[in-house]
Amino acid sequence: MGENLLEIKNLSVEYHTDDAVVYAVNNISFEVKKGESIGLVGETGAGKTTIAKSVLGILPQLQAKIKSGEIYFEGNDLLKLSEKEMQKIRGNKIAMIFQDPMTALNPIETVGFQIAEAIKRHNKIKRQEARERAEDMLEMVGIPGERYRDYPHEFSGGMKQRVVIAMALACNPELLLADEPTTALDVTIQAQVLDMMRNLRQKLNTSVVLITHDFGVVADFCDSVAVTYAGEIVERGSVDRIFNNPKHPYTQGLFESIPRLDSNENRLKPIKGLMPDPTHLPEGCRFAERCPYATEECTAAPPEAYEIEPGHFVKCFKVKEGEK
């Protein structure tokens, strides 16, 4: 680990619909080091997937607007590249795994063809060679190479997700964006897939941005965590800091809402209320309405991200003032 592979600076993304503007991502900054795995955690609508799509340049063109920001990948601002240049990066240096393996695969092509297609797209090699590499990829994710000619419907959910992972890793990407890669899977299969991804990561030294709502998966797989809420990163730090010393009231609230296997709490402590409507975000701190510590200051203007320990950033006035 060392230099930054990916650096996102002040990214803001909006979706324009017929009757409103959705502020999906608001002034987000974070970086991913070489070989690092970062977990983007948050609830539905927090903007996690939009961040990943912005990096790959696959936001819906008509509605989405990147308001501001830069996305540096290996030193180049991806937002300034032409579509042709992006195509060389997409699937090659940056790959993505989508949440639902059932819809990520083409039902009328064999899985082997789909993996080989990605390889051929980015490498000048013969068909036979691409085929061999696709078979190797299948083997690497634990699927017998003979199943090259099988169609997606012939695989179970867990196997399909493996195929999708094989496809994403086929060109040996530097950066892997994994959007809820195990959410659709059963726990035992989730454990298998995470285990496999961990091994592959070690072998290929791929950096990973893992998007999830499951803190358990983060603890299992990531080096650092960014907690997202209403399009912002409210807290960011190493897994150790976030799990053992969470500072933002939202992060703390999330941890308290999870039923724990290791304790015998009699009652969960849910966060009251709901996430604000992304078309009408509050002026001040986005979490103030649900926050037990909120004061007038919090509703007046949004807090900045304060670095309370090296690498541990928190967007909260109370934390800055050391009241908490």
Place this chain on the structure above:
Amino acid sequence: MTPLLEVKNLKKYFKTAGGTLHAVDNVSFTLDRGKTLGVVGESGCGKTTLGRTVLHLTNPTDGEIFFEGNNITNPSKHELKKLREDMQIIFQDPFSSLDPRMTVSEAIMEPLLLKGGMSKDDMREQTRKLMDTVGLAERFEHSYPHELDGGRRQRIGIARALALEPKFIVCDEPVSALDVSIQAQVINLMLDLQEERGLTYMFVTHDLSVVKYISDDIMVMYLGQVVEKAPAEELFQNTLHPYSKALLSAIAVPKYPNDTKRILIEGEITSPVDPKPGCRFMARCRYACEECKNPQRLVEHAPGHFVSCCRYKEINNIRENKEEKVNE
């Protein structure tokens, strides 16, 4: 005291082109009033079918169901209607289980209308009370489901299930589609309702942290059969069946550093179509041997703790005759 619900050797088979699919195979359990039975297992283990069969949403192939001591295995149409008042269900997906063209109050009032015998004003009054009970503000009365978020929609589902004041509710993954902070709100609501009304729940889920939190007893299912059943705490402390062990160890616990040792099971769930008579987990079990090809029986290891594995004593280092654990 007779248990509220008693299920004996319940079977539900489906005929498919490839053979007979054993969705629920010889499941027996009792459930006392005011308690919660958690049913866990992976997709395709028959947990949802079990819940639906108990409620007669689908008819059992074989076996018996007793509710408050009465045999309700083959109810007449009239009896079934009466039963529906006592037994209800909350569905997994609050997005597809509500009629998109019914407002919140219409949806909650529907069961009252179907039961009949209430004046319109009384029904309205009752609907308001129900909305209040599940924490839906009055201003949502005329909203449609698509205008509400998942948590509120699930509250409508709960209010509908409560409308006829049932004694028993099957909760089929009621919080799986919800975000954690909302999930906690709904779980707390369900626990409060249970305490206030003495409800009995059968809680079907794949989320093991939730099930431990909410259940008195937990039943682990694999391919239509119960492999282990125990009081919640006991199951987690003293897991006996190799499948339960693997399942529990596979949970991603939100803790760091996390030193739990994973027991990875190889492969995937086998087909429930025309299964062989032996242990169904055998194909993936690291302890499988010749003996496992014989049909397995659920034996009571400790009071209330049942396990269906012929080698469980050996695997867990339990000496014959002495029910104590020996340190390795």
